[in-house]
Amino acid sequence: MKMSDVAKMANVSPATVSRVLSNPELVSKKTRDKVLEVINQVNYQPHIVARQFRTKETKTILAVVPDITSAFFSEVLRGIEHTAIREGYQVILGDTENSVERENDYINLLLQKQVDGMLLLTARLEKEKLEELAEHFPIVLACEYIDGLNVPTVSIDNISAARKATEHLIKLGHERVAHICGPMNVILGRDRLRGFRQAMMSHDLDVDPSYIQEGGNESLESGYNQMMKLLALETPPTGVFVYNDEMAMGAMKAVKNSGLRIPEDIAIVGFDNLKMASVVEPHLTSIDQPKYKIGQKAMSILIQKINKEKITKQSFVMKDHLFIRQSCGGQSFVSSSEQKT
Amino acid sequence: MKMSDVAKMANVSPATVSRVLSNPELVSKKTRDKVLEVINQVNYQPHIVARQFRTKETKTILAVVPDITSAFFSEVLRGIEHTAIREGYQVILGDTENSVERENDYINLLLQKQVDGMLLLTARLEKEKLEELAEHFPIVLACEYIDGLNVPTVSIDNISAARKATEHLIKLGHERVAHICGPMNVILGRDRLRGFRQAMMSHDLDVDPSYIQEGGNESLESGYNQMMKLLALETPPTGVFVYNDEMAMGAMKAVKNSGLRIPEDIAIVGFDNLKMASVVEPHLTSIDQPKYKIGQKAMSILIQKINKEKITKQSFVMKDHLFIRQSCGGQSFVSSSEQKT
DNA sequence: ATTTTTCTTGAAATTCATTACAAGAATGAT
DNA sequence: ATCATTCTTGTAATGAATTTCAAGAAAAAT
Structure with missing residues (x-):
């Protein structure tokens, strides 16, 4: 069933049928109704690929x-x-x-x-x-x-957001702050690291090279492994800014598996503000992207x-916006309205 | 740049170019190479919509x-x-x-x-x-x-999987078992409820109507709310089979917010085996769908x-497959390999 | 060397809707 | 009533590939 068939049945030209479909205002009400009736009657569907082609x-x-x-x-x-x-x-x-x-x-x-x-x-x-x-x-x-x-x-602005996240930890009194990086071949990974560095620098805090955990992908497992490495250090950090929430959840798992507490022993900030951020325990402080x-x-x-x-x-x-939850301390109560976020 | 242009440049007909592209074995090596050379040279891209049309x-x-x-x-x-x-x-x-x-x-x-x-x-x-x-x-x-x-x-087989999940709770000794349902206008919601009922029935356990929490959508929030209702009952259940993991995580949140422990006070089984099931605390026992x-x-x-x-x-x-984790007790240790699941 | 078969190739039809253009009808202005 | 303008409609061209059919060339068989 094609347009010309409809046209014949309605006693009009194909051009008119086409107009009824795409520029109905060009066709008189009488003709339009006649054509539409036929279209409905035979259940005509225009061949979209033909239209696309034309x-x-x-x-x-x-x-x-x-x-x-x-x-x-x-x-x-x-x-x-x-x-x-x-x-x-x-x-x-x-x-x-x-x-x-x-x-x-x-x-x-x-x-x-x-x-x-x-x-x-x-x-x-x-x-x-x-x-x-x-x-x-x-x-x-x-x-x-x-x-x-x-x-x-x-x-x-990933750099400033990362800075904001890191500064949140610094303001809470953390001096040994680490960063679990995202992939360095992606600009976001580099930017968030840069923001982290800027924040540390501007508060005159040293960045121990071993506090910068590169490597791996963006996965939960990678966050877990990198946090494990941080925890294995002689003097582990007390605060960690993690590339994104998924990795942060891996990192949290590592902390808990090691018998340490969040935020008392290790404070964590994530990035992206996934829905899960307010489901994991403790709820994850995170940078929200709209x-x-x-x-x-x-x-x-x-x-x-x-x-x-x-x-x-x-x-x-x-x-962006920093959602402050429990994973850094400084706020331990989460209102019930928050759970809808 | 269209096929006929390429054809002219290669001194062949459009038909031949078409064949080079979609049935190269019909064209002699000599002609094929000549055509391919022109195609590469002018960086010809066939118009896919025209092909689709034809x-x-x-x-x-x-x-x-x-x-x-x-x-x-x-x-x-x-x-x-x-x-x-x-x-x-x-x-x-x-x-x-x-x-x-x-x-x-x-x-x-x-x-x-x-x-x-x-x-x-x-x-x-x-x-x-x-x-x-x-x-x-x-x-x-x-x-x-x-x-x-x-x-x-x-x-x-959703019914048998739901039965399996419920039976897991029953085998662990739970007699007051509840079900947080999915949407009843979706067959999966009805099936999993049916499986739950079958399991209870075949173990001669009563199903208190208030233990069947219908209503709401498939969201985390809905799981939270429905669990809250269960907890508000005079004699709350000790085990709950939840429609899916997302709702189960909401339900877990409700339990924790109410100051109760999982699995000691309430055991939970989910469905779908999302990655998050082994991230939340305690890790969620869940039916895996491939x-x-x-x-x-x-x-x-x-x-x-x-x-x-x-x-x-x-x-x-x-x-399907039941992944047994911590949320029902009966197994408190999760191997490190499991976290990759 | 001739016939048969298989390979290559090209000409032309085909796919179906859109739209430029023109023509005729209807309306409005004078 | 006549001319100008606007509305409505149809004719026919168009788009870019694929594919059928046939013809000529090459290869194989005799």
Whole structure:
């Protein structure tokens, strides 16, 4: 059943049927009703691929994430999807599982015009390649970013957020503060380390090199292992800022398994403010990223790009917020309203 | 740059270029190399939508999930995506956020031929509608299912798994066993309740109606609230089987907030075996669903359907497994290898 | 060397909706 | 009543690949 069949049945031209579907105001009420009746009667569904082919729009965008199993990204994705659907777009999901090659593979969807634009929630590609690509296709970065990149980017200020997290520990009196790093090949890993260093420096605190635990991936297990190494030191830290909540939960597990208490023996701050942060015991103090909003914002900028609107700013920095809970002490009571956070 | 341009440059017909791309064995080595050289030289990318239009295949499938933010589904999704990519398919993600209307909306992608098939990880539609749809389009259900539905379905046996979970509590000596239910409008909610009832019955244990906590959604908060109600009873239960891990974690929070201990005062069993189950304290005993495998299996059946292969079985029941941890007592030590689970 | 078979290749049709353009009808202005 | 303007509709071109069919070339068989 195609448009021309509907046209015949309604005694109009295919052009008119097309107009009824996409520009109904161009068709007289009488004709329109006649056509709509036939459409309903035969249950006609336009062949969208044919439309896409003709209009050169797929109304589909690609969202590339480094890890779909991460609670962080699924919130961002929801922000993306809501905005996408509201604007009539579909979302294709591309999970790279932290692999640059797979990130590269997804670019083909753009080159082959299968999607109208791309949202990168990971940025491990080379800067030049990405910029070159962004000249020809609508691309927006979110969460991760590349320094000085000439492509719209939505994220928080990771350095200052990490500084804030570290300073929270310092203000609570900790002097032996350590950092469990994220992956150093990702800018977020480097930024959060940088923020940590800045905070220590500006409070005239030494950073023992063994207090900086690099290595491993972003997993819970990695957080566990790195905390174990810190605990094995002759003088372990009393406060630890961890790259993200998932690793922080691994780190907490390590502390508890070692028979130590949080926050009395070791205070911990995480990053991302996952839902789980207020479920684990003790509740985890953490930097909140406005995940849903980041997704929304990134998607709406992408749509602007697709519509060839001029984007004046290239960098959109969202507000982060330190949620103080029990894992650092200094506040031991969590109100019942907090559990809804 | 289109195929005909490449053809001209290589002094061949467009048909030959097409064959080089999709059936290279039909083209002589000499011609093939010549064409490939031009393709590389001008960096030609075929227009995939045009191909889709012509071949009536999009090589894209739709995966409809009730909630992308759930840790459970993201694992299943990964199984789906791996298999999809291996077979040359893209995955469009449809998040319904537990709404039947949105589930319905996604069906349009099928009707309009935007996808070659659909994977439903939720099944709130009417049976007849779904069966009718499945006659015309490749559809596979996973995780959820509909009784007696004539559409391939991949899932575990929820009733027997729930029975197993409940029996674990009973075997540990609990007689006052309660169930915190999932949503009753979802078959999984009803099944797990049924399994709970069966286990109680077959051990001649009464089920106090107030021990069956219905209502609410699948969220952590709901688990918290329902456990609070159980604790408020004159004689609270000593063991609780909770619909899923997320709710179980909410329930654990309620127990702890009430100053009670797990498992000494209240033993808890969850369902799904999320990664978090072995992070929360105490580690949560839970029924494992082979999430990744379910995704894999469902996707490969879908591909078989797309390829019009005959599927003999309609129901694929995967193995579940009870992971015994600390939340029920009876085993207090968790080996270090377990933490990798 | 001739016939048969298999390999290669190209011409042209096909997929289905959109849209520029033009023409005719209807409305409004004078 | 006539002309100008606006509305409505249809004709036909268009997009970029794939694929059927046929023809000519090459290889194999006799």
